[in-house]
Every structure is written in structure tokens, then in C-alpha cells.
Amino acid sequence: MSITVKLITANCGKIVPFNVHEYVANGGYKALRKAMNMEPLDVISEVKDSMLMGRGGAAYPTGVKWEQAYNIKGDTKYIVCNADEGEPGTFKDKVILDQDPLRLIEGMTIAAYILNSRKGFIYIRGEYAKSQEIVNKAIAEAKKQGYLGKNILGTDFEFNIEVLTGAGGYVVGENSALIESSEGKAGRPRMKPPYIKVSGLYKKPTLVNNVETFAAISYIVSEGGKKYRSFGTEFSGGTKLVCLSGNVVNRGVYEVPFGTTLRQIIYDLGGGIADGKNLKLVQVGGSSGACITEDMLDLPLCYNEFKKAGISIGSGAVLVVDDTHCVIDFLEHIYKFFVHESCGKCTPCREGNKQILRIIDKFENGTADYKDYENFNKIIKVMKCTSFCGLGKAAPTALDSCLKYFKDEFEEHRIMRCSAGNCFSQGEV
Template sequence: MKKKYVKSLIGIGVNAMNKTVSLISKNFKNLDPKSLQEYLHAGGYLGLEKALASTPAQVIQEVKKSGLQGRGGAAYPTGRKWEQAAAVEGPRKIVICNADEGEPGTFKDRYLLQYDPFKIIEGMTIAAYAVGATEGYIYIREEYKKLQDQMKIVIASALEGGFLGDNILGTGLCFHIKVVSGAGAYVCGENSTLIESIEGKSGRPRIKPPYIKEKGLFGLPTLVNNVETFSVIPVIFEIGAEEYSKYGTEFSKGTKLISLCGNIQYPGTYEIPFGLTLREIIYDIGGGIRDGKKLKFLQLGGASGAILPASKIDIPYTYEDFEGNGLTIGSGAILIADETNKVVDYMKSVQDFFLHESCGKCTPCREGNRQLSKIINRFVSGTASIEDFQTVERFARVMKYCSFCGLGQTAPSALLSAIQHFPDEFYQQIHKVRKIM
């Protein structure tokens, strides 16, 4: 399928070679994000108007037709998720926007919150209509305090303009949104943990079932989607699902916001069609490695993502190609490391992060991360033994299959992939001790 490329208006852009696109990012830095009038002038709320002209079932079918997968990391088909939420009966239903962007190296949701907040609200309103919800919450991480304040202003403007509240656009749809602040906990990016936090409880994951769609916030049927997912929805209805699905590939449809960071010439947030290779992203869009250095490795999808050596950057950026290579799109983060970075030292920073962020609810994650930290510290100091490799793999299996939530299940991913692709750097730390002895 032929890919569609349009010049982007985000990031640096000078070396993008027309490989970026501007669908959900078209308003970035082009309008006052707090102005409802400017948003309307740019085509805002056309998607909502078209959605409200259809039945809720037709809205869900259009989302399914677009092929949109959740952009928060799990990549669950959005249309199917909405269909399941709509099928649950209840006197009240809730829609939550997960804006707890705590994944290291990820900042694409911040761009949406900062530069196009009305689009998020519009997407949530379409979702509320589709699943029969009347209440909405935007859970924004504590570190985004200024964006919380801006979102409250935007919600008030939408309410005054008749795009939120009671009898939206005279259709009888009622939907109200509140902003809720996180408290700086990475684990609250997990949906059930986020819900516990909104309820005023400690941020720890719930056991499932019951599932959130059946018994979520305050025990009510709840739909939770990511910021980027909601921001795609108005675009789908504005240009049509068929047009949107022309971007990307057969199995990875549409576009994706990525956070390009690290030792890269032009770091920033870019919108790309699925199907570009990592090489194109790094060199054509990102301008290559900073200061003329050589690429050594990437980390994909955030701290819980795998490490990939420079020799494998011709892999297409799609869900299917990543899955076939043991990788995940995750949050959309792409961290670049050059030849000056030591893999072992980098892994220490990753493991220190997970040790700090584990909520401590389950033993596999709490103790597993503590033990992995001890092991990686031995590699850093040059006191590791050959048995430490076996211990890492054993702990990783226990954490993957026994941890309560995704934090513990994916925490060892980076370390395991680093050992797989850069074994010599770990073995050198063992040999260093032997030479001294």
C-alpha cells in the first residue's frame, strides 16, 4: 500500500524530507490553545458534529473501520474496546482520559495537552456519546501542573460554548469533564491504578476481573483511553475512517506521535505514518546522531521497552514488525544512544527507576526489582559473577509471569535485551574482576 507523506509542522522539520505527517498535530503552534474560536476556525468540532449525526453504534463501527489501536502502549483495538464498553449496562457510565505520561523519554501527550487541548475534549465527548457516558475525567500527571490549569480553562470555554455540559449542540447529549491531578507515581499510568488514585486511595493496581469496563471508577462502568487515542478520534470523523486508514500499513493503520530523544540531532515530537523504518526516523527525520557520533543502540517504547542495537534499525515502525522482532511500540518513545554510552551504566539508570517506582504491592515486582538492582550494580562495579546471568533470566521469568501488573511484568525487558545484544559489555565486567584477582 502506498504511504502518504505530508510536511509536518512539529519538531525542527528541516530534515524531515516530507516523511512526517500532520493529521492530529496540524494545530501544534498554529493557534492559541486556549481559544475556542481559533479551534473552531481550524475545523474543530466538525468531527463531533458528524459523530452526533450518526447513531452510537455507527460511531463505534467507524472507529473500528479506521483500524485505530490504543496509543497508550497496549495497542488494544479502540473500536472493539468502545463496543465492549457500550454493551455494559449501567445507570451511569464514565470516560477517563489517561494523561499520566510518566514513561521516561515520552513527551508526545504533553504536546497534545499543551498545543491542542480542545481536540482531547472533543474525542472524549465523541466517546461518551458512543458508549453512553455522562461523566468524564482527565487524569493529568502532577508534573504537568500548568497544563492542568490550562485544561480547566479550556473545559470552561467548551462548556460556555455549548460543546460540553447539558444538551450539547442541542442533541440532548450530556457530558461533564473534571481535571484530576496525579501525584507523581509512574504506576498510575496503569488504568486500574489510576482509578484507585482518583478515588483517593493508594496508587496500586486492582485484581481483574471485574474489569474496568464493568466496574471501574466508583464501581461504575468505565472507559479509559490515552490522550493520543482520544485526539485521533475527531480526525477520523472529520476526514473519514477510510481516508485515515490510508496512512500506515495494512495491519498498522494511521499515524503515530513519537518522542525522539537522546543523542539525536533534532529531538522532539513528530507525527509519522506507520511503515517508516527506524533508520528513516533517526536519520531523515531526526537528522542523525549528534556531534557526528555513531549510533550504538536505541531503547523503544520507554524504560520498559527493549534495547535494540544499531545493526537492526531497518525494521519498519509497525506493530506487526515490532512484534516479530520481540519489540513493542509502547508509548512511542525512541531514545537514541551513541558510541560514548556504556550499556551497563545505562541499564543501571533504568533499573534504579523501576526500583523507585514499584508500588510494592506484589512480591515478584517489589523484590525482583530490588534483586535486579543489586545484580546490575555488581556489573557496574566489576564484581559480577557468571551466575548473575542465570539469576537475571530466572528473576525475569518470575516477574513476567507472576507480577500483579505491567510494571513488574516488563521491568526486566531492557536488561534482558541488553544482555542479549551486548553480552561482551557485561562479560568484560566479570573479566575485569578476574584479572585483578
């Protein structure tokens, strides 16, 4: 099995991103033409056969989500693409937005045809100003060439897409918070039920998928769900965009088939640890993901295998950290981020992250005691069980995994020692 395969990134770097003629010459809009000559449920069946799971991090079966959206009654339905991409270490959606936005647009248009939707939105994070410009050009060109707007492909099918600018908050990566922000409100998660699929944007049935998810649809429809699935594993169909960053030689975005191991990603694609250093940890899934050790690198990229190991693939971020870094210092940066980005709606997340950071600071300055381990575990449990949204529930994951795999470093710091030599101004090691 090849380490890399280009299914949804096949056009990246090959075509002008907003040139419809070049996109069509490379197989673009073949899927839309095919879908518009199929029954909606037959298209959904292909998506279900593909075993495509939501690529934003939640990994909900896309075909099931589309079927549920199809079965919900309503004269007005919206298609929304979550392109906020605020998870640290994640930059794979930007590759699609910048280099092949028409693939995303085609996937959304197919969804619109299935659900009889006339309006779609792409919510792009505010920091991606250039990406917004490229996507808007692609939308304008698609409309000019008859692939968006009225009378798509000479039929009475009408669908329009509008780009929305994100407001800069990490929490709007959560779909209901994104919907709130799209309506011009503060980006905070909604109470559920009702669920977005029933009462989403402007209280209308709404389908929300990630950029990578929509981008996979054109391949699935044109080539068939089973073919797409064949690139992956029994439980995880197709390919995954992986964002490799940190202390690795070849950083970047790679499209790999499910079943590829983390070791292959880091050493074969990434070229190994930079500057001849040794690996300390790998954080998978962004700042809200688990930190794992080298003995777990042969774990195959598969939602089922990761779940059995007690971790999550999440957004697809793979952050490599070498042994010159201190785990306590590493965690301090993560929880400063979470303290800053908590929307403040619920007490467990708002206060829990502050308390985690306060105790980490105690370890960093050598004033922690055994009681702090107990306090850590209490906070982790409360946040996981009672935070209002999934982001608050996931926030303590990095700490929880580091306590499991790097307890010795916490103990070192408790007695004012830092084997990495990064803490304590006195220079204790």
C-alpha cells in the same frame, strides 16, 4: 510516502490552545456534529475501520474497546483519559495537552455521546501543572460555547469533564491503578476481573483511553476510518506520535505514518547522532522497552512487525544512545528508576527490581561471576510470568534485550574492563 504527516497535530502551534473559535475555524467540532447525527454503532464502526490501536502502550483495538463498553449495561458510565504519561522518554501527550486540548476534549465528548455518559475525567500527572491550567481553560471555554455541559449543540445531551491531578507515581499509568488514584486511594493495580469496562471508577462501567487515542477520534469521525487507516500499514492504522530523545541532533515529537522506519525517524527527522558519534543502541517504548542495535533500524513502525521482532512500540518513545555510553551504566539508571517506582504490591516486581540492580552493581564494580547470568535469567522469567500488573511484567525488558545484544559488555565488566571508559575508578579499559 511522506516521513511526517499532521493529522492530530495539525493545529499544534497554529491556534491558541483554549480558543474555541480558532479551533472551530480549523475544523474543530466538525466530528462531534457529525457523530451526533449518526447511530452510535456506526461511529464505532468508523473507529474499528480505522485500525486505531490504543496509543498508551497496550495497543488494544480502540473500536473493539468502544464496542465492548457500548454493550455493557449501566445507567452511569464514565469516560476517563489517561494523561499521566509517566514513562521515561515519553512527552507526546503533553504536546496535545498544551497545544490542542480541545481535540482531546472533542474525542472524549464523542465517546460520551456513544456511551451515553455524563461525566468524564482527565487524569493529568502532577508534574504537568501548566498543562492542567491550559486544559482547565479549554474545558471552561468549551462549556461557555455550548460544546460541553448541558444542552450540547442545542440538544439534551449533557457531558462534563473534570481534571484530576496525578499523585506522582509511575504505576498509575496502569489503568486500574489510575482508577484507584482517581478515587483518592493509593495508586496500585486492581485485581482483574472485574475489568474496568464493567466495574471501573466508583464501580461503574468506565472507558479509559490515552490522550493520543482520544485525539485521533475527531479525524477518524470527520474524515472516515478508512482514510485514517490509509496512512498506516495493513495491521497498524493511521499515524503515531513519536518522542525522539537522547544523543540525536533534532529531539522532539514527530507525527509519522505507520510504516516509517526507525532509521528514517532517527536520521531523516532526527538529523542523526549528535556530535558525530556512532550509534550504540536505541531503546524503544521507554524504560520498560527493549534496547535494539543498528541492524534493526530498518524495521517499519508497525505493531505486527515489531511483535514479530519480539519488541513493542509501547508509548512511542525512541531513545538514542551513542557509543560513548556504557550499557551497564545505562541499565543501572533504568533499574534505579524501577526500584524507586515499584508500587510494592507484588513481590516479583518489588524484590525483582532490587535484585536486578544489585547484580548490575556487581558488574559495574567488577565482582560479578557466571552465576549472575543465571540469576538474571531466573529473575527475568519470574517477573515476566508472575508480576501483578503489566508494568512489573515489562520492567525486565531492557535487561533481557541487553543480555541478548550486548553480552560482550557484560563480559568486559566481569573482568573489570569498560570499553566506554565510564566504569572502574582504576581506569581499566
